[in-house]
Amino acid sequence: MGFKRRKKSGRQRGxxxxxxxxxxxxxxxxxxxxxxxxxxxKRGDQKKTFFINLLKGNHYFGKDRTLRRxxxxxxxxxxxxxxxxxxxxxxxxxxxxxxKILGDGELTIKTTIYADKASSSALAKIEKAGSKLILKNxxxxxAVVKK
Numbered sequence: 001m002g003f004k005r006r007k008k009s010g011r012q013r014g015x016x017x018x019x020x021x022x023x024x025x026x027x028x029x030x031x032x033x034x035x036x037x038x039x040x041x042k043r044g045d046q047k048k049t050f051f052i053n054l055l056k057g058n059h060y061f062g063k064d065r066t067l068r069r070x071x072x073x074x075x076x077x078x079x080x081x082x083x084x085x086x087x088x089x090x091x092x093x094x095x096x097x098x099x100k101i102l103g104d105g106e107l108t109i110k111t112t113i114y115a116d117k118a119s120s121s122a123l124a125k126i127e128k129a130g131s132k133l134i135l136k137n138x139x140x141x142x143a144v145v146k147k
Contacts, residue, residue: 097136116137
């Protein structure tokens with residue numbers, strides 16, 4: 001006939017070391033794993049919850065776009081020709097740094113437009129309206145523009 005064995009954790013109650021040997025082993029900094037942010041890598045399990053709570057989410061571990069190599073193309077805002085006609089009435093120069101001009105609508109103003117990119121339909125409509133388009137690096141998505 002078998003007997004019921006007591007749990008080990010129950011037998012540790014009241015002991016100073018709780019089964020870890022000498023109490024000096026667990027009281028010093030040698031058992032802690034380092035100071036400060038030591039051991040906080042992907043496998044530094046003892047401090048993962050600290051970083052998750054500190055950064056309000058798990059943004060510390062893993063790959064991020066900022067860490068990847070290579071040049072990234074900047075995202076350009078888009079603006080249509082009908083918006084240009086509405087927003088820039090009476091201006092001789094319109095500087096749209098960080099914008100790509102799309103050909104939706106008609107251009108009703110005569111102006112000089114500075115932009116990063118433009119579609120070929122927008123280029124045709126701008127020339128038809130008698131305006132001038134000067135592109136940064138002289139590129140369009142569909143055709144090369146002459147300055």
